[in-house]
Amino acid sequence: MSKVVKIDVRDYSAVRCPMDGILNILSGPWTTYILWLIRTHHEMRFGEIKKQLPLISAKVLTERLRMLERVGILDRRQEATIPPKVSYKFTRRGEELEAVLDKINQLAEHWSGSKKR
Numbered sequence: 001m002s003k004v005v006k007i008d009v010r011d012y013s014a015v016r017c018p019m020d021g022i023l024n025i026l027s028g029p030w031t032t033y034i035l036w037l038i039r040t041h042h043e044m045r046f047g048e049i050k051k052q053l054p055l056i057s058a059k060v061l062t063e064r065l066r067m068l069e070r071v072g073i074l075d076r077r078q079e080a081t082i083p084p085k086v087s088y089k090f091t092r093r094g095e096e097l098e099a100v101l102d103k104i105n106q107l108a109e110h111w112s113g114s115k116k117r
Helices: 018-026 031-041 046-052 058-070 092-112
Strands: 043-045 074-079 085-090
Touching (some): 018 031, 031 043, 031 046, 043 046, 046 085, 058 085
């Protein structure tokens, strides 16, 4: 079980606003799609995420995953194999985002006309 990481989301906001801080964390390049992938698959290996994002470099994907791990949204698990198997899943904090991600997805589908309410 992962420990709860203590962060002050206001540190991610130039105006020290908690909501702005969370939105800045979530709105980084590729971040919402990475979160959505892990939300829908529950746990994913690095290579599986990379296959779903062919336009992202491994460097940028690694940076995004590390940031999400640092703020306590994702838990990184590495198996001592050759090559190492690294997988990511939501922490308890990440699970708190699930309802928000679901609601944003529902709204996006509604606005795009791809799903009726």
